[in-house]
Amino acid sequence: MKRILFGVALSSAIAWSSATIAGFCGFYVGKADTKLFNQASQVVLVRDGDRTVMTMASDFQGDLKEFAIVIPVPTFLKREQIHVGEKALVDHLDAYSAPRLVEYFDEDPCEMRRYEKLSMAAPAAGAGGARDAVTRAKSLGVTVEASYTVGEYDILILSAQESSGLETWLRENGYRIPAGASAVIGSYLKQNMRFFVAKVNLGEQAKLGFSNLRPLQVAYESPKFMLPIRLGMVNANGAQDLFVYAMTRNGRIETTNYRTVKLPSDMDLPVYLKDPGEFGRFYKAMFTRQVENQNRSAVFTEYAWDMRWCDPCAADPLSGDELRRLGVFWSGAGDTRGGAAEVFLTRLHVRYDNEHFPEDLVFQQTADRSNFQARYVLRHAWTGGQTCSAATEYRRGLVERHTREAGQLASLTGWTLADIRKKMGPDAPVGPEPAWWEKLWK
Amino acid sequence: MADPRLYQIGTLAALLVYGMGWLGFDITPARAALLLATALVTQKICDRISGATAPFASTSRSALISGLSLCLLLRTNAAVLACLAAVIAIASKSLIRIRGKHVFNPTNGGIVAMLLLTGQVWVSPGQWGTAASFAFLMACAGMLVVMRAARSDVTIAFIACYAALVLGRSLYLGEPMTIPLHRLESGAFLLFSFFMISDPKTTPDSRAGRILFAALVAATAWYVQFRLFRTNGLLWSLAIWSMAVPILDRLLPATRYEWTRPHPRPIPVPAPAARAA
Numbered sequence: 001m002k003r004i005l006f007g008v009a010l011s012s013a014i015a016w017s018s019a020t021i022a023g024f025c026g027f028y029v030g031k032a033d034t035k036l037f038n039q040a041s042q043v044v045l046v047r048d049g050d051r052t053v054m055t056m057a058s059d060f061q062g063d064l065k066e067f068a069i070v071i072p073v074p075t076f077l078k079r080e081q082i083h084v085g086e087k088a089l090v091d092h093l094d095a096y097s098a099p100r101l102v103e104y105f106d107e108d109p110c111e112m113r114r115y116e117k118l119s120m121a122a123p124a125a126g127a128g129g130a131r132d133a134v135t136r137a138k139s140l141g142v143t144v145e146a147s148y149t150v151g152e153y154d155i156l157i158l159s160a161q162e163s164s165g166l167e168t169w170l171r172e173n174g175y176r177i178p179a180g181a182s183a184v185i186g187s188y189l190k191q192n193m194r195f196f197v198a199k200v201n202l203g204e205q206a207k208l209g210f211s212n213l214r215p216l217q218v219a220y221e222s223p224k225f226m227l228p229i230r231l232g233m234v235n236a237n238g239a240q241d242l243f244v245y246a247m248t249r250n251g252r253i254e255t256t257n258y259r260t261v262k263l264p265s266d267m268d269l270p271v272y273l274k275d276p277g278e279f280g281r282f283y284k285a286m287f288t289r290q291v292e293n294q295n296r297s298a299v300f301t302e303y304a305w306d307m308r309w310c311d312p313c314a315a316d317p318l319s320g321d322e323l324r325r326l327g328v329f330w331s332g333a334g335d336t337r338g339g340a341a342e343v344f345l346t347r348l349h350v351r352y353d354n355e356h357f358p359e360d361l362v363f364q365q366t367a368d369r370s371n372f373q374a375r376y377v378l379r380h381a382w383t384g385g386q387t388c389s390a391a392t393e394y395r396r397g398l399v400e401r402h403t404r405e406a407g408q409l410a411s412l413t414g415w416t417l418a419d420i421r422k423k424m425g426p427d428a429p430v431g432p433e434p435a436w437w438e439k440l441w442k
Numbered sequence: 443m444a445d446p447r448l449y450q451i452g453t454l455a456a457l458l459v460y461g462m463g464w465l466g467f468d469i470t471p472a473r474a475a476l477l478l479a480t481a482l483v484t485q486k487i488c489d490r491i492s493g494a495t496a497p498f499a500s501t502s503r504s505a506l507i508s509g510l511s512l513c514l515l516l517r518t519n520a521a522v523l524a525c526l527a528a529v530i531a532i533a534s535k536s537l538i539r540i541r542g543k544h545v546f547n548p549t550n551g552g553i554v555a556m557l558l559l560t561g562q563v564w565v566s567p568g569q570w571g572t573a574a575s576f577a578f579l580m581a582c583a584g585m586l587v588v589m590r591a592a593r594s595d596v597t598i599a600f601i602a603c604y605a606a607l608v609l610g611r612s613l614y615l616g617e618p619m620t621i622p623l624h625r626l627e628s629g630a631f632l633l634f635s636f637f638m639i640s641d642p643k644t645t646p647d648s649r650a651g652r653i654l655f656a657a658l659v660a661a662t663a664w665y666v667q668f669r670l671f672r673t674n675g676l677l678w679s680l681a682i683w684s685m686a687v688p689i690l691d692r693l694l695p696a697t698r699y700e701w702t703r704p705h706p707r708p709i710p711v712p713a714p715a716a717r718a719a
Contacts, residue, residue, distance in 0.1 A: 190615045260568060294571075298571065359625070364673045
């Protein structure tokens with residue numbers, strides 16, 4: 001079984017040898033036994049003017065012989081425009097921008113004061129030829145415009161007169177293209193896009209000694225600021241998750257052909273979410289619920305922040321050097337100070353399927369520099385035994401607060417109040433709220 | 443006949459409430475109030491300076507429409523830039539006139555000027571989404587406005603031309619029809635078609651002129667969007683072709699539109715000497 005990963009602005013992917021193509025953005029088309037569906041793709045987009053640097057991280061887990069990626073790209077790419085990056089940088093970006101929990105500890109109500117401490121953050125990733133060949137390619141109307149070996153990848157840049165020729169060529173060369181891909185390939189060809197095809201060169205890979213696939217990076221200049229997702233949806237079975245980390249000089253990015261919505265943030269939630277695994281569960285359930293609330297047709301902003309700082313920090317800002325390696329071309333080389341360059345980061349999260357996302361994602365850079373983060377607040381109750389009147393009042397307020405927290409969690413995730421109360425343990429609000437008249441003459 | 447602007451104000455206000463309350467538009471009530479107040483004050487000042495004969499009760503309606511449209515479209519972090527956009531929008535009606543007719547649709551002019559001059563404002567064409575029911579509602583409400591303004595021809599011609607181009611491109615590329623339909627359901631496109639290009643004060647006076655104008659705006663907007671790959675093609679295109687309206691009016695003369703006159707009659711064009719004064 002082979003799989004293809006479809007790429008970006010480019011946009012689509014393929015698997016080698018008896019390979020199947022999967023859509024970029026983590027969608028793997030394979031046999032029914034594949035366990036790889038629902039994995040998330042991560043793309044870093046660095047954009048200023050018409051210049052784009054794109055980093056595509058794959059969490060491909062299968063046999064590397066089976067891996068291939070086919071991406072429509074808006075321009076021809078020279079050897080120097082292609083690079084192999086580091087997954088650790090994408091992971092750092094993920095950690096820095098992830099939804100976060102913040103906790104506060106109530107102080108002695110007889111002497112109120114609070115302090116804040118960052119608790120934890122939920123990273124995203126869990127969610128998700130030879131001469132003969134050239135001759136044959138020509139006879140099919142396919143032009144192998146270039147062929148490179150970059151790091152552990154063998155890369156071809158293809159153009160074609162007709163989609164059927166390209167499709168035949170890909171099939172003959174071991175890429176298994178899903179039915180229906182031809183029309184999509186054709187529409188990209190008519191827009192003068194090239195296809196970037198990469199597979200793993202096992203010899204090079206062994207020499208280099210990497211066990212996992214490193215992200216591919218491409219740099220190009222084109223007015224098109226988009227991510228092709230259509231090829232990836234050709235054979236899709238259900239929705240796919242995509243995380244886009246966009247870095248610009250000026251401000252937040254958003255999609256122009258779909259609604260971009262901020263994830264609900266800044267809610268007080270029950271403190272049990274701090275328990276191992278609970279925050280991750282919350283994030284997934286909450287995201288799924290928000291997707292449904294927006295009729296599955298919105299793109300979500302999870303983070304929008306000036307890269308030079310954070311508050312609270314889920315992870316340190318990326319250093320100037322890290323930014324440069326991710327493609328921030330306006331950042332000074334060799335600069336190792338934290339977030340030195342002028343970079344505004346937007347993290348978008350989209351769950352897309354063919355029905356609700358018929359066209360490719362098109363972006364624009366806005367002048368919006370207001371900060372946003374998906375942040376959830378845990379307030380730990382004060383448990384001292386003082387008995388001043390303020391303490392009595394505090395305890396009464398606590399019941400209301402816990403009721404409110406349980407309600408907010410239920411509405412964000414769709415979980416039942418009964419389940420939430422069970423998990424809240426001793427914090428669970430007991431019994432129904434007092435009736436209004438019970439508080440009337442107090 | 444009642445002033446069609448009242449319907450327009452009602453519809454735009456309802457859309458603003460819907461956008462702020464349900465779609466999470468990036469504008470606060472305070473900012474909206476500030477924008478509307480700035481538009482009204484600017485109108486008052488312009489009326490006084492230009493010695494307008496129309497009462498403020500009438501001119502303020504146009505100012506409100508511009509203010510509401512800016513609330514729906516213009517986004518910026520800086521309140522002062524929002525105010526500046528409102529001032530430019532309203533003042534352009536008095537300042538940029540040819541043969542007694544203002545050149546730019548005030549909202550369009552205000553936004554395009556700010557985009558060009560500051561780079562600190564933006565328009566979010568995706569903010570409406572494409573929920574079919576909403577598109578339908580907006581189309582109907584908008585149609586009501588243009589029918590009452592007796593200038594539905596420009597809207598219909600524009601939608602027909604733009605839809606033909608978008609559909610034609612998808613047919614040529616072999617894309618499924620869901621793609622062009624998704625583009626044509628866009629709230630931003632419908633809002634532009636029914637509430638901006640339909641402005642009877644800045645479109646050509648003759649029907650032939652208006653249809654030609656609509657076709658030119660549609661073709662240029664399409665070109666900006668799908669050949670140059672730039673956003674806001676509709677806004678740029680309208681601003682460009684607004685400058686050609688005086689020429690279209692000269693080539694294809696007709697009666698000028700008045701908001702509150704049931705049977706429009708010709709308005710004498712002032713002599714050059716009078717205008718210079």
